[in-house]
Amino acid sequence: MASLDKDVSKINEIIEKSTIIEERNPARYRLKLITHDLGQSKPYRNITFGERDSKKPHKTILMVGETGTGKTTLINAMTNYMLGVQREDKVWFEITDDQSNRKDHSPTTIITVYGVYDQKSPDDLTIIDTPGYGNTRGISFDKEIAMNLLRLSKDGLHEVDAVCLVVDASQTRLSDRQIYIFDAVQSLFGRDIAENIVLIFTHSTGAHPKNVLTAVKEAKIKCAVNEQNQPVFFLHSEMMRFFKFLENIKPKTLKMTQEVLQKREQLEANVSNLQLRVQVMEQKQNELKQTQAALEENKKYVEDNKNFEYEVEVSYKLTKEATCCPVCEENCHYPGCWWVRDLSWCSVMKDYHCTVCTNKCHYSEHVKEAKIYVAKKKKEKRTYEDLKKKYDWKIGGDESLVKKLEKELQELEREKKNLLNEAFHCVENLEKIALNTDSVFTLLHIDFLIEKLKEINEPQKAEILENIKKRAGVENTGALGYITYFR
The missing domain is CATH 3.40.50.300 (P-loop containing nucleotide triphosphate hydrolases)
Structure with missing residues (x-):
């Protein structure tokens, strides 16, 4: 100067x-x-x-x-x-x-x-x-x-x-x-x-x-x-x-800094959304397994094509405050960009589409209001006739009802893997571009991702995250305790 x-x-x-x-x-x-x-x-x-x-x-x-x-x-x-x-x-x-x-x-x-x-x-x-x-x-x-x-x-x-x-x-x-x-x-x-x-x-x-x-x-x-x-x-x-x-x-x-800020916000939104979706998936998987067990338990009724009643635990969603996608019934950004009026500016939007919700919906499909989707469980009575109608199944069809349920379970598992891999790659990208690679804001989500990656048989990716946690753990123990307490 x-x-x-x-x-x-x-x-x-x-x-x-x-x-x-x-x-x-x-x-x-x-x-x-x-x-x-x-x-x-x-x-x-x-x-x-x-x-x-x-x-x-x-x-x-x-x-x-x-x-x-x-x-x-x-x-x-x-x-x-x-x-x-x-x-x-x-x-x-x-x-x-x-x-x-x-x-x-x-x-x-x-x-x-x-x-x-x-x-x-x-x-x-x-x-x-x-x-x-x-x-x-x-x-x-x-x-x-x-x-x-x-x-x-x-x-x-x-x-x-x-x-x-x-x-x-x-x-x-x-x-x-x-x-x-x-x-x-x-x-x-x-x-x-x-x-x-x-x-x-x-x-x-x-x-x-x-x-x-x-x-x-x-x-x-x-x-x-x-x-x-x-x-x-x-x-x-x-x-x-x-x-x-x-x-x-x-x-x-500030191009790289802008990318870091964007990625950190997307990671938090992705993990928050992922936790809800995995919870709903796992509840859905449990519901399907209970249905399979009911079919096996009532095998004689199935063979004779007679109606019977059984009970399953089903998932449903309540709402609180967040930026949500009503189409996918998901939270895309919680608590959301509180200053945004035009949701195309929201930090989870890219090229006018959401990077978080299942269908990557257009920003115009989203709402910012007093609600957030929360997964809940309840007991529900079902009948064999209702089950056949739901899966459009008829006696003598090409595929058994059990096989249809198994296919739905496999599809849910594939979706779960895609979501977890997406969150993992977000952490990987931050490791490459961030000044503070081992931020406590990343460590907050590590344990959840490690556990779920192991569940979907991705031990190498889980190990990479465990190494990040070990490298940062000793130095960030105090900071992590502070942020966890005040969240």
């Missing part, structure tokens, strides 16, 4: 474009900003100071980190540096504000895009502020942040120059919650962006942050490294050095 020369008249001009917050030393001012109307359905907002100059050099920074690490102060420090403010000016400008006036979304999950476009500054800067991870509102809100970032990347954020992982310098050891937060943050990105991730330590005394660096290394955070293969980091007070680094770094496209 070009150097910023002191200019008293410039500072006075900025003061004229601001409102006083507090008269002290330094005096605090709120910049007069423009909040762009992006529509109520957008899960992010755009706030600018000045107008963007397309001819100027421009940098984009993405800020991520834990709630309470001081991202707000850091964003304001970056803004003051860009405006050329120096200590002797005895002023402090603020671009940030609270989100309490946002009533259409939860304040914790809205992403804010700040534009610092001062005419007299040599460069333009965009700062993307993601809400703090580990908020008391729970894990679902952290997942919403990821989906909001996906939406932003689809709407126009195609590349970033730096991802700033903001860390409290006072940390000496990592709690389960902090391990989870580092995991969640790294789970956002594709593996190609590692060299653009830098650490910024806040609440620092100015001394070398030895303890927090040790904690970061223990968490195995993937980030840019220097010539000594040590993590690239900056203290809160080192804005000049940070922007010098920013001047020399090449921006990275």
Whole structure:
């Protein structure tokens, strides 16, 4: 970035474009900003100071980190540096504000895009502020942040120059919650962006942050490294050095990151849908086996073609809230993209069709309303005559009723295998493209998939997932316990 020369008249001009917050030393001012109307359905907002100059050099920074690490102060420090403010000016400008006036979304999950476009500054800067991870509102809100970032990347954020992982310098050891937060943050990105991730330590005394660096290394955070293969980091007070680094770094496209976010959401939706469908299949298989047993038990009645009554346990579906496919009677995305009005934007849709439901139905067949399909069981009386009608079976036909039931069981087993293989390949793809290959968000589903892959005689695939679990298990035990508890 070009150097910023002191200019008293410039500072006075900025003061004229601001409102006083507090008269002290330094005096605090709120910049007069423009909040762009992006529509109520957008899960992010755009706030600018000045107008963007397309001819100027421009940098984009993405800020991520834990709630309470001081991202707000850091964003304001970056803004003051860009405006050329120096200590002797005895002023402090603020671009940030609270989100309490946002009533259409939860304040914790809205992403804010700040534009610092001062005419007299040599460069333009965009700062993307993601809400703090580990908020008391729970894990679902952290997942919403990821989906909001996906939406932003689809709407126009195609590349970033730096991802700033903001860390409290006072940390000496990592709690389960902090391990989870580092995991969640790294789970956002594709593996190609590692060299653009830098650490910024806040609440620092100015001394070398030895303890927090040790904690970061223990968490195995993937980030840019220097010539000594040590993590690239900056203290809160080192804005000049940070922007010098920013001047020399090449921006990275978010294409792979977008794919990672999409795949993670699809995996979760697929497994959620798969669990319901496998449950229904297994209940259906049990129903067919009970029917076969009833035919064998009443073999004499069958031979004489006499009617008889028998009892089976059948499955049925109740509904709660989700994005569903009424055609397939399945949950495609639970709890769903809460900010989506047009379901073609839903993260489980591809080429206007669902990637989750059985028939891969068009998005227009889907609904977002207060229901979710839940498999239940009940006892039901059946008769031999009803069974013959259901399978359109007649005495002397080419195929016995038992064979028809066996064919239906085999078809259900084939469908079950296809679903499990699809989920397995989703995990495989994430292993190839994700920065955090062993994310706890993936590990949450591993045990279910391992068990079911073994059931369908896919031991090699089950072993691959077991190896992922073993590799990640020790390091992620605390994070996995945290996320499981707060789900």
